[in-house]
Amino acid sequence: MTAVARPTPGARGDAGTVRGSGDTRVDSRDEVQDREICMAAWDGPDNPSGAVAPPVYQTSLFAKPTFERFVAEQAAEHENPVYSRGTNPTVAFLEERLALLERGEAAKCFASGMGAIAAVLAGTLKSGDHVLFVNTVYGPTLELAEHLRRFGVEHTALPDPPADIGPWIRDETALIYLESPGTMLMRVLDVPALTAQARRRGIRTVIDNTWATPLFQKPLTLGADLAVHSCTKYIGGHSDVVGGVLVGSREAVREVFYQGHQLFGAAMSAMEAALVLRGLRTLPVRMAEHRRNAAAVVEALAAHPRVAAVHHPAAAHGPDEALVRRQFRGYSGLLSFELKDGSFDGVARFMDALSLFRIGVSWGGYESLATSPQRPGNGDELRARGLPPGLVRLSVGLEGAEPQIADLERALAEV
Numbered sequence: 001m002t003a004v005a006r007p008t009p010g011a012r013g014d015a016g017t018v019r020g021s022g023d024t025r026v027d028s029r030d031e032v033q034d035r036e037i038c039m040a041a042w043d044g045p046d047n048p049s050g051a052v053a054p055p056v057y058q059t060s061l062f063a064k065p066t067f068e069r070f071v072a073e074q075a076a077e078h079e080n081p082v083y084s085r086g087t088n089p090t091v092a093f094l095e096e097r098l099a100l101l102e103r104g105e106a107a108k109c110f111a112s113g114m115g116a117i118a119a120v121l122a123g124t125l126k127s128g129d130h131v132l133f134v135n136t137v138y139g140p141t142l143e144l145a146e147h148l149r150r151f152g153v154e155h156t157a158l159p160d161p162p163a164d165i166g167p168w169i170r171d172e173t174a175l176i177y178l179e180s181p182g183t184m185l186m187r188v189l190d191v192p193a194l195t196a197q198a199r200r201r202g203i204r205t206v207i208d209n210t211w212a213t214p215l216f217q218k219p220l221t222l223g224a225d226l227a228v229h230s231c232t233k234y235i236g237g238h239s240d241v242v243g244g245v246l247v248g249s250r251e252a253v254r255e256v257f258y259q260g261h262q263l264f265g266a267a268m269s270a271m272e273a274a275l276v277l278r279g280l281r282t283l284p285v286r287m288a289e290h291r292r293n294a295a296a297v298v299e300a301l302a303a304h305p306r307v308a309a310v311h312h313p314a315a316a317h318g319p320d321e322a323l324v325r326r327q328f329r330g331y332s333g334l335l336s337f338e339l340k341d342g343s344f345d346g347v348a349r350f351m352d353a354l355s356l357f358r359i360g361v362s363w364g365g366y367e368s369l370a371t372s373p374q375r376p377g378n379g380d381e382l383r384a385r386g387l388p389p390g391l392v393r394l395s396v397g398l399e400g401a402e403p404q405i406a407d408l409e410r411a412l413a414e415v
Contacts, residue, residue, distance in 0.1 A: 031329070034215055035284045037100045042093065054277065057081075057089045057270045078257045086262055090270040094277050095245070098235075101214040102227050104247035108257050109273060113210065113230025115266030116244035117141050120175075120206055120226065123260020127152030129174040134158050134165060135182035135189055136386065138208060159386045161189055169201060178224070179208040180327075184336055184373065184387055186211075186311045188324055195223030204252070210234070210364070214247075215287050216330040226252055231276045233364025234332060237286055241275040243268050286366075289398050290333035296401035297394065297408065301337050306412045308338040308390065333396035334363050339415055342390030346415050347374040350392065353411035356403055363395030368404055370394050 041052040062081040064070035073080035081087045091109050099107035110116040121144055125131065129152075131145060136159045145155040156168050165176070176198045180189035191207065198205045206226040207219040213234045219227045229235060231243035244266075246256055261267070268276075295314055302310045312335035313324045339346055351359055357370040372392045373382060379389050396404060 028329075031215075031284075034101060037097055038280050038283050040097065054090050054093045054274070056274045057084075059088075059270075060084050077262070078254050084270065085265060085267045086257075088267075088270050088273070090277075091268050091273040094268075094273045094280070097277070097280060098214070098229075098245050099247050102209075102220055102247040103214075103218050104220050104227070104249070104253075106250045106253040107245055107247045108253050108261055109231070109268040109276075110244040110246070110261065111266040111268050111272070112242050113228065113232060113244035114140055114144070115264070116228045116230075116246045117208075118144060119256050119260025119264060119266065120228065120246065121145065121153075121177075122148060123256055123264065125153045125174055128172055129153050130170045130172040131155040131175045131177055132158070132165065132168055132173055133177045134194065135161050135179045135187055136184055137177065137179045138183050141177070141208070161187060165194065165197065169197075169203070173201070173203055176203055176205045177207075178205060178219075179211075180217075180219075181211050181313055184311075184391065184393060186313060186334070186336060188313055188316065188320060188327070190323055191219055191222040191224065191327060195225075199223065211332055211334055212328060212330075213283065213287060213332060215284060216328050216332065220248065222327065225249070226256075230364075231279075232362060234287060234290070235279055235283060235364075236276050237279040237283065237365060238275070239362070239365030239367060241272050241279070243272050243276050286398065287330065287332065290396060291330050293398070293401045293404060294331060294333040294335060294396040297396050297404055298335060300405045301408065304409070304412055306340050306415050308340045308342075309388075311336045311338075332364070334393070335396065336391055336393045338388050339390035339392060341415050342374075342379075342388065344374050344376050347372050347390060347392060349414045350411045353414040354407055355410070356399060356407035357394065357411075363393075365395070366398045368395060368397035368399060368407075 042054040061083050064073060074082050077086040081089055095107040095109050099105065110119065133142065133155060142157060158168060178189055178194060180191055181187060195205045204225045206228060207224045209217055209219050209227045210230045210233050226246055226248040229245050231245055232241065236243060246253060298310055298312050298314050301307050302315060313328060314331045316324045339350060351370055354370055357368045359371065360369050361371060363369055370392060373387055382389055
């Protein structure tokens, strides 16, 4: 775990207003600071060669010159390299960058996003505790919550976010877990309102911020205690590495380090950290392109006669539009839409007709992907989960909006 000094955020100015692809205004101070954080070169007294990329410390352990020093560093293994399951200098540099980017005090990287989520849920909760999940949350997160019922940890899931979560908070509620935008339907939560409500009750809040990345939403500045990311997605960005990170206060991250990271062993390796660092350097440039392409795809799908609805914060209207503009500085490329033909055959014909969009899980890489929760005869199950039939999820990649839209239109013609 790397602890860093929280930077003083720059004046936000109009940074909360999402720009269109043709907007040429000067970047806000926050955006300039974020770009500097992402692109920072390896530096320090232990870098006599002037290498701009950090060395990959491909080692399992770190020997110490004296037993006294070994004992002292092992006693604070969250900040000293002793064994790479705990702290590794390459991973620590990535943790420093991600903590700064999220405006947190400390960060801990994991072997996967689920490793980070498991460390929080299974590592810090005890029998008798209750978790409240708000919004449509990543499926495996809820599967883990179901598993934890065996150990006396209960939960309530609110996939359709209510205006007031108060009635669902119990005396035993120890954690409120948010995802905004939510999985599949991309609904946006009023994060400051929810975290303020939790804080008044002394309840910790965790938010999955993978969709927005730290560039477009900073939940810790909105009141959340911990932010979790799958680094596999946009932060890595090249579909060649799996990883996760948890960011928050020094105290909260240290607790997770000892109770959920060291004991569960979901450690990120030095090589994986180097790959994520490579992706981080181009994150601002890539996210700008994802945003431009997704905006064009959303517009094209919304106007298509065979599409019933499009789900993406850029398509928000009415009260949600003001909320989106307050909380987000931009949009990522993950969206969903509903085919008017909501049958499994209709979805299958659309998916099979795609060429540029590949059929596959995950998202946030350079390539465009498509998937759907639709299965033969699972209409009742989808409705129980609050998902409409004919739902297709798209991860809009970096190929360019024109070929992406052409591919979607060809496939829609087959439905």
